Amino acid sequence: MDKYFIIDFDSTLTRVEAMDLLASISLQGSPKKAAVEAKIKELTDKGMNGEMSFRSSLKDRLLLLEANKSHLVPLIDALKGQVSASFKRNKDFFRSYANQIYVISNGFKEYIEPIVTDLGVLPDHIFANQLVFNEDGDVIGFDEDNPLSKDGGKAEVIKSLDLDGDIYVIGDGHNDYEIKAAGLANKFYAFTENVKREQVVEKADHEAPSLDEVLFEQKIASAFSYPKNRIKVLLLENVHPKAFELLKNEGFSVEVYPAGLDEDELCEKIKGVSILGIRSKTQVTKKVIESADRLMAVGAFCIGTNQIDLEACQEKGIAVFNAPFSNTRSVVELAIGSIIMLIRNIFDKSVAMHQGKWDKSAKGSKEIRGKKLGIIGYGNIGAQLSVLAESMGLDVYYYDLEEKLALGNATKLDSLDELLSTSDIITLHVDGRPENKELITAEAFSKMKDQVIFINLSRGHVVNIGDLKNAIESKKVAGCAVDVFPKEPKSNDEPFESELIGLPNVILTPHIGGSTEEAQENIGEFVPNRIMEYINTGTTTNSVNFPNLQLPKLQNAHRLIHIHHNVPGIIAKMNQLFAEHEINIVGQYLKTNEKIGYVITDINKAYPQELIQSLKNIQHTIKFRVLY
Numbered sequence: 052m053d054k055y056f057i058i059d060f061d062s063t064l065t066r067v068e069a070m071d072l073l074a075s076i077s078l079q080g081s082p083k084k085a086a087v088e089a090k091i092k093e094l095t096d097k098g099m100n101g102e103m104s105f106r107s108s109l110k111d112r113l114l115l116l117e118a119n120k121s122h123l124v125p126l127i128d129a130l131k132g133q134v135s136a137s138f139k140r141n142k143d144f145f146r147s148y149a150n151q152i153y154v155i156s157n158g159f160k161e162y163i164e165p166i167v168t169d170l171g172v173l174p175d176h177i178f179a180n181q182l183v184f185n186e187d188g189d190v191i192g193f194d195e196d197n198p199l200s201k202d203g204g205k206a207e208v209i210k211s212l213d214l215d216g217d218i219y220v221i222g223d224g225h226n227d228y229e230i231k232a233a234g235l236a237n238k239f240y241a242f243t244e245n246v247k248r249e250q251v252v253e254k255a256d257h258e259a260p261s262l263d264e265v266l267f268e269q270k271i272a273s274a275f276s277y278p279k280n281r282i283k284v285l286l287l288e289n290v291h292p293k294a295f296e297l298l299k300n301e302g303f304s305v306e307v308y309p310a311g312l313d314e315d316e317l318c319e320k321i322k323g324v325s326i327l328g329i330r331s332k333t334q335v336t337k338k339v340i341e342s343a344d345r346l347m348a349v350g351a352f353c354i355g356t357n358q359i360d361l362e363a364c365q366e367k368g369i370a371v372f373n374a375p376f377s378n379t380r381s382v383v384e385l386a387i388g389s390i391i392m393l394i395r396n397i398f399d400k401s402v403a404m405h406q407g408k409w410d411k412s413a414k415g416s417k418e419i420r421g422k423k424l425g426i427i428g429y430g431n432i433g434a435q436l437s438v439l440a441e442s443m444g445l446d447v448y449y450y451d452l453e454e455k456l457a458l459g460n461a462t463k464l465d466s467l468d469e470l471l472s473t474s475d476i477i478t479l480h481v482d483g484r485p486e487n488k489e490l491i492t493a494e495a496f497s498k499m500k501d502q503v504i505f506i507n508l509s510r511g512h513v514v515n516i517g518d519l520k521n522a523i524e525s526k527k528v529a530g531c532a533v534d535v536f537p538k539e540p541k542s543n544d545e546p547f548e549s550e551l552i553g554l555p556n557v558i559l560t561p562h563i564g565g566s567t568e569e570a571q572e573n574i575g576e577f578v579p580n581r582i583m584e585y586i587n588t589g590t591t592t593n594s595v596n597f598p599n600l601q602l603p604k605l606q607n608a609h610r611l612i613h614i615h616h617n618v619p620g621i622i623a624k625m626n627q628l629f630a631e632h633e634i635n636i637v638g639q640y641l642k643t644n645e646k647i648g649y650v651i652t653d654i655n656k657a658y659p660q661e662l663i664q665s666l667k668n669i670q671h672t673i674k675f676r677v678l679y
């Protein structure tokens with residue numbers, strides 16, 4: 052039995068109501084514009100929700116429009132950019148099912164036809180109203196004999212088509228539901244990608260947050276992709292809205308949560324989640340990973356990834372991505388600012404001024420010019436700080452565990468002790484690996500110069516806070532800036548507690564080294580793009596725990612993604628299976644790290660289902676997925 056798909060235009064095939072758009076074009080510059088647009092929107096909603104007869108809604112809206120034929124050109128241009136994302140994604144569906152797809156709309160053919168024929172809809176499968184113009188090209192009405200200008204018009208058109216097969220209706224409005232109500236459709240899908248009308252969803256057989264969902268539900272999706280709306284994304288810790296926007300536009304179901312979650316809360320919340328987005332606060336522990344039943348990727352919307360059990364993720368084939376340099380500059384600027392504020396004792400002076408105390412004195416205040424700056428950890432942040440600090444006249448020294456190129460005139464030191472005893476100002480930019488726990492203790496402070504300035508913008512557990520307090524009280528440390536703490540509140544609603552509160556010339560900041568609007572927006576864009584690349588193509592560039600593979604675009608092939616423990620012979624076993632099934636390999640890419648192997652095989656379109664099961668059954672397989 053053939054399947055026929057009846058698709059609505061406004062707010063379904065396109066993201067907008069074309070009449071609203073036409074109003075904003077035809078009324079451009081008119082003082083009535085805002086009021087008329089609001090009225091048109093109200094009439095559209097009433098017509099769509101079934102609160103007023105469709106015909107009256109259409110008539111009233113047209114009268115308000117003051118439209119002219121000349122407005123259609125910009126309208127069509129604008130509508131071309133407004134085709135719904137899931138329709139754009141599934142052009143193959145329109146090509147393969149052209150004879151079974153109809154667009155039936157109560158809108159107007161003049162602008163619908165150019166949009167939907169571009170997608171591949173056949174011209175004689177488009178049914179819509181037609182505008183009537185006067186000699187000057189002004190819209191003066193519509194063809195009143197067209198059944199689609201009447202209530203129940205869609206049902207009448209479908210009846211006249213006399214389709215021999217099952218009929219599936221996809222639309223956002225009450226008028227689409229009416230087709231099912233008239234007994235003419237097997238199923239009505241309430242399409243909610245652009246607008247969700249509760250009254251319509253209630254009556255629908257199935258809610259379709261995207262076209263992918265319909266194709267999947269209809270089991271014709273094996274030729275197309277898994278519905279993205281079934282992929283759940285959980286974004287914690289107030290990740291920038293840009294991330295929500297990008298992931299939502301990709302079609303994922305995205306939930307955002309403003310704070311961090313503790314282990315037990317996350318173990319609960321992670322169920323069903325495929326993509327998790329966190330920042331520095333949320334601990335993604337082994338227990339969390341064990342509770343995750345669908346997790347494919349974790350995005351750290353920050354630089355540090357010490358809060359994530361990368362090995363546990365690897366073991367379960369979960370790729371982790373971060374933003375390795377999106378907030379680097381912000382941290383460097385805060386370090387520079389802190390150095391100047393501390394060496395001049397500005398914060399205490401400012402607090403005193405706010406209390407009405409005038410204390411003009413040069414005592415203990417110095418210039419940064421010529422001072423020795425010691426950077427511990429000469430990575431992205433340390434190295435950038437080195438360049439900026441040198442340009443301001445500081446004499447830069449650094450120590451790193453790894454061999455690092457000295458930038459400018461910076462001097463590399465061979466031991467931490469040498470750095471501690473050389474520097475007037477010491478700043479920490481190491482990563483948060485467990486070995487760095489309490490890297491700086493009383494012993495390290497004792498090796499520093501008297502009256503040293505000390506800064507920690509890296510990770511809280513790197514410094515023993517009690518020892519730092521003693522060093523400040525004993526005047527070993529003349530001033531310090533701390534942005535990161537061994538224990539940080541989960542959200543802005545929790546209080547902050549620390550032994551450092553109230554000490555002189557101590558700048559305390561709430562882990563905001565990377566919290567600038569620029570950095571957060573950059574991160575909000577960078578991380579989702581890496582994750583989407585991974586989900587859509589298998590590319591793992593920038594993953595912090597997966598072998599990095601940059602893959603070519605998939606063309607006319609299926610991509611089989613196989614993640615396995617790095618033991619000998621897996622690829623041979625895979626290729627043996629391909630040979631047994633006479634499968635032509637179009638491309639094959641392999642990369643391993645110590646623990647896992649990542650093999651991508653692009654094969655010709657046709658393959659038997661048993662092949663997939665056999666590939667999954669290969670011993671040491673961790674995860675397997677197919678991209679279409």
Ligand SMILES: NC(=O)c1ccc[n+]([C@@H]2O[C@H](COP(=O)([O-])OP(=O)(O)OC[C@H]3O[C@@H](n4cnc5c(N)ncnc54)[C@H](O)[C@@H]3O)[C@@H](O)[C@H]2O)c1
Binds near residue numbers: 427433483
């Ligand atoms: N305060 C904030 O808001 C904020 C913002 C961004 C990053 N950070 C922290 O800063 C860290 C550094 O960032 P990055 O982008 O420069 O990272 P990075 O990985 O580029 O650099 C870290 C460097 O530290 C070195 N290192 C590690 N342990 C060391 C040790 N014990 N002694 C000497 N060198 C050591 C590494 O070899 C590496 O070169 C991040 O891991 C993160 O924890 C904090």
Ligand SMILES: O=C(O)[C@H](O)COP(=O)(O)O
Binds near residue numbers: 354565
């Ligand atoms: O690792 C980082 O980038 C910083 O610690 C910033 O983390 P945040 O995004 O939680 O502020």
